[in-house]
Amino acid sequence: MSRKRGGGESRRRFLGGVGAAALVASASAKGLGAQKQGELYPFGFVIHGGAGTIERGKMTPERERAYREKLTEALLAGYEVLKKGGASLDAVVAAITLMEDSPLFNAGKGAVFTSAGTNELDASIMDGKTLKAGAVAGVKRIKNPITLARLVMEQSPHVMMVGDGAEAFAKQQGGVTFVDPKYFFTEERWQQLERRREEEKKKKPLKTSALERDGLLLDEKKFGTVGAVCLDKAGNLSAGTSTGGMTYKRFGRVGDSPVIGAGTYADNQSCAVSCTGDGEYFIRSVVAHDIAARMLYGGKSLKEAAAGAVEKVGKLGGGGGLVAIDHAGNFAMPFNTSGMYRGSIGPEGKPNVQIYKE
Amino acid sequence: MSRKRGGGESRRRFLGGVGAAALVASASAKGLGAQKQGELYPFGFVIHGGAGTIERGKMTPERERAYREKLTEALLAGYEVLKKGGASLDAVVAAITLMEDSPLFNAGKGAVFTSAGTNELDASIMDGKTLKAGAVAGVKRIKNPITLARLVMEQSPHVMMVGDGAEAFAKQQGGVTFVDPKYFFTEERWQQLERRREEEKKKKPLKTSALERDGLLLDEKKFGTVGAVCLDKAGNLSAGTSTGGMTYKRFGRVGDSPVIGAGTYADNQSCAVSCTGDGEYFIRSVVAHDIAARMLYGGKSLKEAAAGAVEKVGKLGGGGGLVAIDHAGNFAMPFNTSGMYRGSIGPEGKPNVQIYKE
Numbered sequence: 001m002s003r004k005r006g007g008g009e010s011r012r013r014f015l016g017g018v019g020a021a022a023l024v025a026s027a028s029a030k031g032l033g034a035q036k037q038g039e040l041y042p043f044g045f046v047i048h049g050g051a052g053t054i055e056r057g058k059m060t061p062e063r064e065r066a067y068r069e070k071l072t073e074a075l076l077a078g079y080e081v082l083k084k085g086g087a088s089l090d091a092v093v094a095a096i097t098l099m100e101d102s103p104l105f106n107a108g109k110g111a112v113f114t115s116a117g118t119n120e121l122d123a124s125i126m127d128g129k130t131l132k133a134g135a136v137a138g139v140k141r142i143k144n145p146i147t148l149a150r151l152v153m154e155q156s157p158h159v160m161m162v163g164d165g166a167e168a169f170a171k172q173q174g175g176v177t178f179v180d181p182k183y184f185f186t187e188e189r190w191q192q193l194e195r196r197r198e199e200e201k202k203k204k205p206l207k208t209s210a211l212e213r214d215g216l217l218l219d220e221k222k223f224g225t226v227g228a229v230c231l232d233k234a235g236n237l238s239a240g241t242s243t244g245g246m247t248y249k250r251f252g253r254v255g256d257s258p259v260i261g262a263g264t265y266a267d268n269q270s271c272a273v274s275c276t277g278d279g280e281y282f283i284r285s286v287v288a289h290d291i292a293a294r295m296l297y298g299g300k301s302l303k304e305a306a307a308g309a310v311e312k313v314g315k316l317g318g319g320g321g322l323v324a325i326d327h328a329g330n331f332a333m334p335f336n337t338s339g340m341y342r343g344s345i346g347p348e349g350k351p352n353v354q355i356y357k358e
Numbered sequence: 359m360s361r362k363r364g365g366g367e368s369r370r371r372f373l374g375g376v377g378a379a380a381l382v383a384s385a386s387a388k389g390l391g392a393q394k395q396g397e398l399y400p401f402g403f404v405i406h407g408g409a410g411t412i413e414r415g416k417m418t419p420e421r422e423r424a425y426r427e428k429l430t431e432a433l434l435a436g437y438e439v440l441k442k443g444g445a446s447l448d449a450v451v452a453a454i455t456l457m458e459d460s461p462l463f464n465a466g467k468g469a470v471f472t473s474a475g476t477n478e479l480d481a482s483i484m485d486g487k488t489l490k491a492g493a494v495a496g497v498k499r500i501k502n503p504i505t506l507a508r509l510v511m512e513q514s515p516h517v518m519m520v521g522d523g524a525e526a527f528a529k530q531q532g533g534v535t536f537v538d539p540k541y542f543f544t545e546e547r548w549q550q551l552e553r554r555r556e557e558e559k560k561k562k563p564l565k566t567s568a569l570e571r572d573g574l575l576l577d578e579k580k581f582g583t584v585g586a587v588c589l590d591k592a593g594n595l596s597a598g599t600s601t602g603g604m605t606y607k608r609f610g611r612v613g614d615s616p617v618i619g620a621g622t623y624a625d626n627q628s629c630a631v632s633c634t635g636d637g638e639y640f641i642r643s644v645v646a647h648d649i650a651a652r653m654l655y656g657g658k659s660l661k662e663a664a665a666g667a668v669e670k671v672g673k674l675g676g677g678g679g680l681v682a683i684d685h686a687g688n689f690a691m692p693f694n695t696s697g698m699y700r701g702s703i704g705p706e707g708k709p710n711v712q713i714y715k716e
Binding site: 038126255259283286293 | 430484489490491495496514515516517518519520521524526527608609610611612613617618619620623635638641642643644645647648651652655656658674
């Protein structure tokens with residue numbers, strides 16, 4: 001796999017592997033939707049485990065190894081699905097489920113605590129072929145929120161369900177694993193909450209100046225949201241995102257992860273995107289759809305479109321990043337924080353995992 | 359006010375009135391953001407009261423008069439704010455509050471019932487100058503959800519709050535009127551629920567074929583969501599939307615109205631949009647942001663952009679419409695249903711109200 005120079009954001013084609021060159025030759029022809037029926041695309045899979053203040057100096061070797069191993073495992077889970085000709089959505093769900101089950105990420109098992117000491121999880125998924133989408137917000141007893149988001153997409157007439165209603169739907173449909181809310185307890189996240197509570201005691205209540213409010217938002221520990229985007233052999237794109245939200249979140253706050261267009265978007269005509277970061281800024285910029293629109297209407301490359309969208313979020317004052325892949329297998333992983341857990345894999349089956357700006 | 363020929367969707371400039379011509383001359387200059395500091399724009403205000411199966415033959419003269427009067431009242435409420443040089447957001451809130459207080463529309467007082475016989479309201483608002491936004495979903499005791507959406511935008515670090523949390527925030531902040539849930543009882547909406555419950559008894563449960571599920575969605579009576587978009591004299595755009603959702607909605611379903619990018623979007627660089635219709639399709643198409651993106655990246659006119667977005671929703675199988683206004687005061691009110699309650703007013707102060715395809 002060759003790497004292009006010039007900047008932290010990667011842009012590569014998923015090359016390599018026997019036969020891939022021929023596939024790429026057809027897929028890289030100009031014009032969207034140029035493929036013929038039955039024609040194979042190269043496939044590609046890109047994931048993130050959250051963006052934020054992630055610095056080499058603050059990471060132990062053990063911890064870094066744990067992240068690299070889990071990201072590699074998630075990439076290989078997606079790869080296994082894709083190399084057999086499996087569906088884009090299946091690869092996304094396989095990798096996200098695996099990250100949700102790990103305490104390392106702020107999603108599923110490792111979800112942060114709300115100010116009330118509970119865990120409220122959000123997730124969304126989108127199918128680039130049909131533009132169907134599913135999202136859940138504020139669920140408390142679903143082991144893998146990404147599987148419930150998919151159930152909403154595939155088995156309900158709705159796109160977005162919140163709270164108890166989403167869980168009632170899961171119960172009615174079956175096939176989704178319920179857990180006791182205690183399942184989401186992890187010592188590390190609890191300590192984060194305790195530290196945050198201590199900090200809050202020293203602060204004024206929420207009704208303060210805009211400046212202080214912004215400060216309140218910015219000093220959140222933001223990293224941890226997980227996501228995956230995928231191009232399968234049939235040329236179908238999909239995207240998924242899962243999160244536990246912000247530590248100490250209050251007031252039934254919903255971030256960008258379950259908002260289609262903001263945290264997640266996929267359209268076979270352009271690209272698939274999953275975001276992580278200051279959710280409020282990502283909602284206001286409608287980041288995931290913004291990237292698709294810059295490609296579709298503005299004729300930008302995926303790399304240009306993704307960089308432009310992250311720059312826009314940064315100008316508003318938001319931090320974060322995203323992973324994106326287009327219909328030809330180009331991918332981008334831009335972020336404006338000090339790090340983003342991320343990785344990619346193509347037909348050659350070699351996982352590429354990165355954490356810091358490189 | 360002159361009307362252009364050729365199609366149901368209107369596209370006009372807010373002309374007329376002493377001095378307006380000069381204002382328009384400056385505002386219609388090519389290029390976004392071409393205004394100088396202190397330079398006045400013409401102002402314009404456009405509202406909707408929902409799109410759906412609204413046919414002349416099924417409407418009594420009394421009922422039609424009631425809608426026309428309330429839409430006129432809402433337009434004049436916005437106009438009063440704007441002609442004094444008031445802020446875009448104030449005009450939007452004034453008109454939407456008035457429609458929320460009327461039993462005629464599916465928002466506030468006239469909200470439809472959920473399958474549980476409750477009323478759950480959603481609203482959102484966006485400021486095109488700052489790209490700040492606020493949204494609430496599933497609130498049950500807030501008289502005017504649009505005022506709470508504005509409070510979220512202006513007094514919290516968040517964009518979207520749902521359910522009890524949103525109400526707790528309202529209580530903490532103050533300034534928002536709480537009502538007993540009984541306030542939202544209206545005989546007409548209750549009858550709608552009863553009819554719907556009868557229909558449901560004859561149907562299979564939700565776990566049916568995709569075709570049947572689609573049927574379930576499509577035979578909803580969709581009209582009623584209210585919205586407003588505005589250009590004020592200072593050149594600021596804003597948009598707001600408020601709804602009671604779908605009759606018989608279940609599972610904590612959230613439609614497009616509180617989803618920034620889908621039901622509501624505003625950006626001074628392009629346009630302000632408020633949508634109404636089959637919420638799921640509007641979320642999947644990210645309609646409001648799609649219109650802004652077609653203008654900003656694709657160089658389309660507001661009319662072209664709005665028509666293109668409605669066409670896309672229609673191709674997916676969704677019905678509905680929207681109101682939109684751009685930075686120069688052009689506006690559009692496209693819809694693909696048989697009718698949409700809608701109206702516009704410009705500097706000349708003459709309300710123009712329409713209901714059917716004309």
